[in-house]
Amino acid sequence: MQTPSNQPPALEHYNLWDNDTPLREAALRVVGADMGQRLAGVGQSIGQPTFFALGRSANRNPPELRRYGPDGERIDELEFHPSWHALMMQAADMRLHNGPWVDDEDSAVSRAVRFMLVAQVEAGVLCPMTMTYGAYPVLTQSLVTEGGVFDGWRTPLASGNYDPRDLPGSAKGGLLIGMGMTERQGGSDVRSNTTTATPDQLAGPGHMYRLNGHKWFYSVPQSDAHLVLAQTPGGLSCFLVPRRLPDGNRNDIYIERLKDKLGNRSNASAEVEFDDACGWLIGEEGRGGATILQVGGHTRFDCALGSLGMMRRAISIAMHHAQARYTFGKPLVEHDLMKRVLADLALEMEGLVALALDLAQAREPQASDAEQRWARLLTPAFKYVVCQRGIGFVAECMQVVGGNGYIEENDLPRLYREMPVNAIWEGSSNIMALDVRRALERDPELISLLQERLAPTCAANPVLARAWQALAAQLQNPAEADMRVLTERLIDIAAAATLTAHGPQLVATAWSAARLEQAGGLYGSRSLAGAQALLLQRVWPEDDHDH
Numbered sequence: 001m002q003t004p005s006n007q008p009p010a011l012e013h014y015n016l017w018d019n020d021t022p023l024r025e026a027a028l029r030v031v032g033a034d035m036g037q038r039l040a041g042v043g044q045s046i047g048q049p050t051f052f053a054l055g056r057s058a059n060r061n062p063p064e065l066r067r068y069g070p071d072g073e074r075i076d077e078l079e080f081h082p083s084w085h086a087l088m089m090q091a092a093d094m095r096l097h098n099g100p101w102v103d104d105e106d107s108a109v110s111r112a113v114r115f116m117l118v119a120q121v122e123a124g125v126l127c128p129m130t131m132t133y134g135a136y137p138v139l140t141q142s143l144v145t146e147g148g149v150f151d152g153w154r155t156p157l158a159s160g161n162y163d164p165r166d167l168p169g170s171a172k173g174g175l176l177i178g179m180g181m182t183e184r185q186g187g188s189d190v191r192s193n194t195t196t197a198t199p200d201q202l203a204g205p206g207h208m209y210r211l212n213g214h215k216w217f218y219s220v221p222q223s224d225a226h227l228v229l230a231q232t233p234g235g236l237s238c239f240l241v242p243r244r245l246p247d248g249n250r251n252d253i254y255i256e257r258l259k260d261k262l263g264n265r266s267n268a269s270a271e272v273e274f275d276d277a278c279g280w281l282i283g284e285e286g287r288g289g290a291t292i293l294q295v296g297g298h299t300r301f302d303c304a305l306g307s308l309g310m311m312r313r314a315i316s317i318a319m320h321h322a323q324a325r326y327t328f329g330k331p332l333v334e335h336d337l338m339k340r341v342l343a344d345l346a347l348e349m350e351g352l353v354a355l356a357l358d359l360a361q362a363r364e365p366q367a368s369d370a371e372q373r374w375a376r377l378l379t380p381a382f383k384y385v386v387c388q389r390g391i392g393f394v395a396e397c398m399q400v401v402g403g404n405g406y407i408e409e410n411d412l413p414r415l416y417r418e419m420p421v422n423a424i425w426e427g428s429s430n431i432m433a434l435d436v437r438r439a440l441e442r443d444p445e446l447i448s449l450l451q452e453r454l455a456p457t458c459a460a461n462p463v464l465a466r467a468w469q470a471l472a473a474q475l476q477n478p479a480e481a482d483m484r485v486l487t488e489r490l491i492d493i494a495a496a497a498t499l500t501a502h503g504p505q506l507v508a509t510a511w512s513a514a515r516l517e518q519a520g521g522l523y524g525s526r527s528l529a530g531a532q533a534l535l536l537q538r539v540w541p542e543d544d545h546d547h
C-alpha cells in the first residue's frame with residue numbers, strides 16, 4: 001500500500017486566538033491583558049480535535065421531531081444528538097447568551113471575540129445563543145421583573161447553565177429564548193402577519209392574550225419561550241410565548257414539521273401552529289415591530305460575527321494547506337498568483353475584523369449617544385456586506401484547497417453550506433441595505449456625525465478622504481436601487497478609517513487602494529500595494545506545525 005504524500009494533515013489542533021493576529025490586535029486595543037489571557041484560553045480549549053469532532057457530529061446527526069408519545073398523546077419533543085448538548089453546554093458556559101448583560105467584567109467586545117471563535121468550530125449553536133442574548137434586555141425591562149408572573153425566570157435567564165429539560169422556566173437552571181416573526185405569506189414584511197392575539201381578560205402590557213395562527217419559521221422550537229409577533233386591535237404586537245406555562249402545563253404550540261435545511265443542520269428550525277396559545281404582551285399594543293427591532297440590532301450584528309468566524313476558519317484551513325501542499329515544485333503559497341489570492345483574502349479579514357470590534361465597542365451598553373447612532377447605521381450595513389461577501393470568501397478558500405476542499409472530511413463544505421443563512425435570516429441583504437437608507441432618513445444628522453468621526457483619518461489618508469467626500473454627497477438623497485452599492489461603499493470606507501487609525505499603515509494603504517480606488521472584482525484581481533508578505537504573515541504563522 002502506498003503511503004500518502006503531499007497531503008497536509010487536517011487542521012484541528014491549534015490555538016484559534018494565538019494564530020489570529022488581526023483579531024488579537026483589534027481586541028487587545030480594547031480589552032485588558034487579563035481578558036486577553038482568558039480569550040487565549042478559549043482559543044486553546046476549543047481549537048482541539050474533540051471540539052471539531054463535536055461540530056461535525058452534531059451536523060451529521062440533526063435533530064428529529066417526535067410528535068407523539070407511545071400512547072398517541074401529542075408531545076412535540078425534539079431529540080438531539082449528544083454532541084449538540086455538549087456544544088450548547090460550552091456555548092452557555094462561555095456566556096454567549098448573556099455575558100455582558102450580567103457580568104461587569106465581560107464586555108460586548110470580549111463576547112464578540114468568543115462568538116467568532118465558537119463559530120469556527122460549530123455555528124448551529126449560535127442561533128439559540130444570539131436570540132437569547134438579544135431578548136435579555138427586552139425581557140428584563142418588561143416581563144421578567146420582581147413580583148411578576150415571570151419573576152422566577154430572572155435567575156435562570158442570567159445563569160451560565162444549559163438546561164435542556166422540558167420544564168416551566170422557573171424550575172430550570174438556564175433558559176433559551178427564540179423569535180417567531182416569519183409567516184407563510186411574508187417574512188421581511190411582518191406587517192402582513194396574520195396570527196392574532198386577543199386579551200384573555202385584560203388588555204395591555206404584561207397581560208395574557210390568546211394567540212391563534214402559525215409561524216413558518218420558528219427556530220429552536222425547544223426554547224423555553226419565543227418572542228412572537230401577532231396582530232391585536234392596536235396593531236402588530238410582541239408577546240412572550242412560553243413552551244410550558246407558569247402552572248407547568250404545555251402551551252398550545254404545535255410543531256408541524258422541522259425544516260430540511262441546506263446547512264445549519266445541527267440546529268432545529270420548525271413550522272408551528274398556535275391554537276389558543278398563551279402569550280404575554282411586551283410593551284404596548286402596536287409596538288411589536290419596534291420591540292423586535294431592538295432584539296434584531298443584536299442578532300443582526302451576531303450574524304456578521306458568525307460569518308466572520310466561519311471565514312476565519314476557512315482562511316486558516318486554506319493557509320495551512322497552501323503552506324504544505326506542493327505543486328510544480330514549490331508550496332502553493334509561493335506561487336505568485338496564489339499569493340495574490342491569499343493576500344486579498346487576508347486583507348478582507350483585516351478590514352472586516354477591525355471594523356467588527358470597533359462596532360462591538362460602539363454597541364457596549366454604556367456607549368455614548370454618538371457611538372450608538374453610528375452603530376445603528378453601521379449594523380445593518382455590516383450584516384449585509386459581511387454575510388453576503390463571506391459566501392464567496394469561503395468558496396475561494398475551498399478553491400485554494402482544491403478537490404479536498406470539496407470533500408466533507410474537510411470542514412469547508414459545511415462552512416460553505418452554513419454561510420448563506422446569515423445573509424437571509426434576521427433581515428436579508430436587500431432589507432439590510434434599505435434599512436441603512438431608513439436610518440439616514442430618520443436621523444439626517446448621521447452624515448455630519450460620520451463626517452466628524454472620519455475627519456481625523458481622512459486627514460491622514462487622502463484616498464479615504466476622496467472616497468468619503470463622494471459617498472457623503474451620494475448619501476444625501478440616495479435612490480432605493482443604489483442602496484447595495486452605497487452600503488458596500490460605506491463599509492469599505494468605515495473599515496479603511498479603522499485601519500488608518502490603528503494600523504499597520506501598510507495594511508491600511510493596501511485596503512484603501514484595493515477597496516476604495518481599484519475597480520471591484522473577484523479575490524486576487526486587485527493589486528495589494530506591497531503589503532502582500534505582511535498580510536500573509538499576519539493571517540497565519542509561517543510554520544504552523546507547532547501551534
Ligand SMILES: Cc1cc2nc3c(=O)[nH]c(=O)nc-3n(C[C@H](O)[C@H](O)[C@H](O)COP(=O)(O)OP(=O)(O)OC[C@H]3O[C@@H](n4cnc5c(N)ncnc54)[C@H](O)[C@@H]3O)c2cc1C
Binds near residue numbers: 182217421
Ligand atoms: C434556516 C432558517 C431559520 C429561520 N428561523 C427563523 C426564526 O426562528 N424566526 C423567524 O421569524 N424567522 C426565521 N427565518 C425566516 C427568515 O427570517 C426569513 O426567511 C427572512 O426574513 C426573509 O423573509 P422571507 O423568507 O419571507 O422572504 P421575503 O420577505 O419574501 O423576501 C424574499 C427576497 O426579497 C427581498 N425583498 C423583500 N422585500 C424587498 C424590497 N422591498 N426591496 C427589495 N428586495 C426585497 C428580500 O431581501 C429577500 O431576498 C428563518 C429562515 C431560515 C432560512
